[in-house]
Amino acid sequence: MPQTQFNLLFGSRQPARDSQRSKVYSAEASFLYRSTLVGVVNKRFKGIGEIESYVWAILRRAYVKIVTIYSGQGRRVACCEFRLGEYRLKLPVWARTEATILHELAHALTDFKYGRNVAGHGWEFANTYLLLVRNVMGAEAHALLKAEYKAKKVRTKAKATRPPMSDERKAALRAQLAVARAAKVKS
Numbered sequence: 432m433p434q435t436q437f438n439l440l441f442g443s444r445q446p447a448r449d450s451q452r453s454k455v456y457s458a459e460a461s462f463l464y465r466s467t468l469v470g471v472v473n474k475r476f477k478g479i480g481e482i483e484s485y486v487w488a489i490l491r492r493a494y495v496k497i498v499t500i501y502s503g504q505g506r507r508v509a510c511c512e513f514r515l516g517e518y519r520l521k522l523p524v525w526a527r528t529e530a531t532i533l534h535e536l537a538h539a540l541t542d543f544k545y546g547r548n549v550a551g552h553g554w555e556f557a558n559t560y561l562l563l564v565r566n567v568m569g570a571e572a573h574a575l576l577k578a579e580y581k582a583k584k585v586r587t588k589a590k591a592t593r594p595p596m597s598d599e600r601k602a603a604l605r606a607q608l609a610v611a612r613a614a615k616v617k618s
């Protein structure tokens with residue numbers, strides 16, 4: 432499959448060089464400062480709450496479609512696929528419960544937030560699903576799911592990166608290794 436076709440279907444995994452960035456910035460600066468609509472495009476928002484309401488109102492409009500719901504007829508499992516720039520949630524009848532819809536939606540949001548190269552049900556997904564459950568289903572559901580994840584040892588956070596080894600520790604390990612080698616030679 433040619434790369435462009437692949438990208439169209441599955442999303443680009445390697446971003447192209449941002450070659451027209453300065454042109455875009457320059458055009459947008461003119462838009463802001465020279466526009467006769469200056470009062471409109473420079474409208475300021477007072478707080479995060481006001482910005483949230485504004486953004487959610489935009490996303491609710493039908494023409495901004497990030498997620499499309501499909502009936503999933505004939506499918507055994509529910510899924511979330513990325514095709515042609517949108518996440519398609521396919522939900523057969525059995526899967527039309529709040530928890531499953533949120534699970535599939537969490538796939539879309541995980542992909543959106545962390546990119547296409549993370550594991551399907553890695554910590555990124557679990558973290559996103561927990562967030563979604565807390566925000567949509569509430570604290571009790573969140574606590575329950577969190578406890579279940581914990582009981583089943585599901586990771587919901589990135590692995591802590593190991594601090595670099597100190598010189599003393601390195602020396603100690605080298606000494607241990609030397610002792611082990613010496614013991615091996617003797618036997």
Ligand SMILES: [Zn+2]
Pocket residue numbers: 534538552
């Ligand atoms: Zn899943």
